[in-house]
Amino acid sequence: MADPFLSIQHVRKSFGATTVVEDFNLDVERGEFVSFLGPSGCGKTTVLRMVAGFEEPSAGTIVVSGKDITRLKPNQRNVGMVFQAYALFPNLTVAQNIGFGLKVAGMPRADIDARVTEMLGIIKLPQMADRYPYQLSGGQQQRIALARAIAPKPKLLLLDEPLSALDAKVRVSLREEIRSIQKKLGITTIFVTHDQEEALSISDRIAVMYGGKAEQVGTPFEIYNRPATKFVANFVGTLNVxxxxxxxxxxxxxxxNSEQVSLKGKLNGSKSGDTLSLALRPEAISLGRQPGRDSSLSGEISEVHFLGSVIRVRVGIGGNTVSLDTFNSPATPPPAVGEKAEISFSSSDMLVLH
Amino acid sequence: MKSGKFWAWLVFALGAAYFFIPLIATVEFSMRMRRGEYSFDAYKVVLGDARFQATFGYSVLAAVFTIILGVLIVVPAAYWIRLRLPQLRPIVEFITLLPLVIPAIVIVFGYIRMYGSNSPLPFLATDTGTNALLVIGYATLALPYMYRAVDTGLRTIDVRTLTEAAQILGAGWGTIITRVILPNVLIAVLSGAFLTFAIVIGEFTMASLLNRPAFGPYLQNIGANRAYEPAALAIIAFAITWGCMSLIQILSRFAPKSANRPN
Structure with missing residues (x-):
């Protein structure tokens, strides 16, 4: 098997007595889009900053394309980065911002102009070349920052929560644009986010981080459907426990409650009498008995929220509350609070949290 | 409400009178050189005096060197403190305030003791050395103003992120300071430069005790021996200072507008 394009091995980072990243390992293939997903303080940005060269690892190595870059300065790494706060140079026009890295590299003027025009075309802002950053919206500024980062053709693109400062609508359109540009250019990308929807929607793989470690690395499908730990199961998506x-x-x-559920093959190591935390995604649960669902539980409807196309229902089952979504049907009125209800699910969809 | 406005205007009028009446009186007196009529004779005498031109030229040159020295010391220092050593900020701010509380005469006597012709660093043994010492002394006097102006400018930009953005694009420290940081704090640097200019032009103590042909001692000398010319000189010095302040205001309109948003 070929060597990975980016290899982060046994990386640790401590600030004084505090260790923020512990034995972090990750291999990224060429052209892959990998997201670091986790709550604030989990160490995801620190790992990214170590890859960029802004922080030096306390231990471990970072190798890009076979070259150990662990101790190289940021300006020697040929890495592009987009920051949360845009970080466009306020004194330079859009064209000058995009051409900054090329000028620093000593590229001839004509080549810089050609590359800047190409970049403006890629980000679909060809008419903005002479504007200053303060004349642009947040979304436009972040696109310029992206163009500036990829203009020098870096080996690796690092995105540090680039969508966090934008409003919801722009965030969705820009993340799709980032992914499309990344695919088009085939540039290996690391994307840091605390937004699970963002990570799930645009990544080839996700590294879910917690307490300075990668809890699980996998495709969005694996992370969502087969969470390896309780933290991953809780952090990614909504979960009924x-x-x-x-x-x-x-x-x-x-x-x-008082009903039996068959979880054959999922109890690895548990003994009779043990108490377990079992989890179900809302979309795995149906209201009423449905064909193909082998398990069911009885309870009472405690809350009903009409959300338009979807009705969110909460059902109290013994001491537990289960949340599920059903599609709105104009012909069927929503269930009422206090009604007795039965929920059904496939036992294969039930996760045992360890 | 009306009564409040009346008192506010009254205080303003008193303040304005306190400020403008002596100024108007000085202008009026400076124009009385010719008996029985107003004229600009005193200004003509002053501006035509070879010593005025020589001392003013000397002080302008000293101010230019002081500004260059101040910028070279303060900009990298303030930048580095903001970027890497924020914990040192209170200490550095305290140090930069010292020239305001230590009289110039104390500083200059210290210089004379430290850099006299018999000392290991005999700055005062030559004219060039003394001029250099005077510029260093002026840079010290201007430090509180220069540091604060530059630090305020740096506060308006996200120094750390802009530095990192430039670094990751391949820029070294020289490029970062000259092409990213300095252009974004240029107006602040110019404010500090004009304040420095105003201080140097009127400074008396250091120039006098170091026996330098500067504008400050010339002003004092004229003031002691003439009647109308000192008033004209005072107005000229005042106009220069106000000119500097106006330039700060005009230039601040051209400051790059920050597009950075806090996280």
Missing amino acids: LEGTVTDAAAGTVRV
Whole structure:
């Protein structure tokens, strides 16, 4: 197997007595789009800054395209970066901002002009060349920052929460644009975000981080559907957590409330009498018995929220509350609070949180 | 409400009178050189005096060197403190305030003791050395103003992110300071430069005790021996200072507008 394009091995970073990144490992293939997803303070930006060269790892190595860049200065790494706060140079026009890295590299003027024009075309702002940053909207500024980062053809593109300062609508359109440009140019990209929807929608793979470590690295599908840890399951997507007791470890049966659920093959190591945390995604649950769903639980509807196309229903089951979404149907009125209800699901969709 | 406005205007009028009446009186007196009529004779005498031209030229040159020295010391220092050593800011601010509380006469006597012709660093043994010492002394006197002006300018930009953005695009420290940081704080630097200019032009103590042919001692000398010319000189010096302040205001309109948004 070929060597990975970017290899982060056993990287650790401490500030005084505080360790913010612990034994972080990740291999990224050429052209891959990998997101670091995690809550504030999980170390995702610190790892990115170590790849950029703004922080020096306390231990470990960072290799790009076979070259160890761990101790190189940021200006020697040929890495492009987009910052959350745009960081456009206020005294320079859009064209000068995009051409900054090329000018520093000593590229001839005519080549710089050609590349700047090409970049403005890629980000679909060809008419903005002579504007100053303060004359642009947040979304436009961030596109210029992206063009500036990729103009010198860096080996690696780092995006440090580039969409956080933008409003929701611009955020969605810009993230799609970033992904499309990244695919078009085939540039290996690391994207830092705390927004799970962003990470799930544009990444080839996601590294979910917590407490300075990568809890799980996988495709968005794997991360969402097969979370490796309790943290990943809780952090990514909405999750209903139910308490259950193993009634027969050999048969794989668990009692939830007063009903039996079969979880054969998922109880690895649990003994009869053990208490387990079981999780179900809202979309895996149906209201009422549905064909193809092998398990069901009874309860009482505690909340109903009409959200337009979707109705969010909360059902109290013993001491647990389960949230599920059903599509709105004009012919069927929404369920009422206090009604008895049965929920059904496939036991294969139930996750056992360890 | 009306009564409040009346008192506000009254205080303003008193303040304006306190400021303008002596100024108007000085202008009026400076124009009385010719008996029985107003004239600009005193100004003509002053501006035509070879010593005025020589001392003013000397002070202008000293101011230019002081500004260059101040910029070379203060801009990198203030930038580095904002970027890497923010914990040192209170200490540096305190140090930059010292010239305001230590009289210039104390500083200059210190210089004379430290850099006299018999000392290991005999700055005062030659004219060039003494001129250099005077410029260093002026840079010290102007430090509180220059540092504050530059630091205020740096506060308006996101120094760390702009530095990192330039670094990741391949820029070294020289490029970062000259092409990214300095252009964005240029107006602040110019403000500091004009304040420095105003201080140097009127400075007396250092120039006098170091026996330099500067404008300050000339002003004092004329003031002691003539009647109308000192008034004209005072008005000229005042006009120069106001000119500097006006230039700060005009130039600040051309400051690059910051597009950075806080996180």
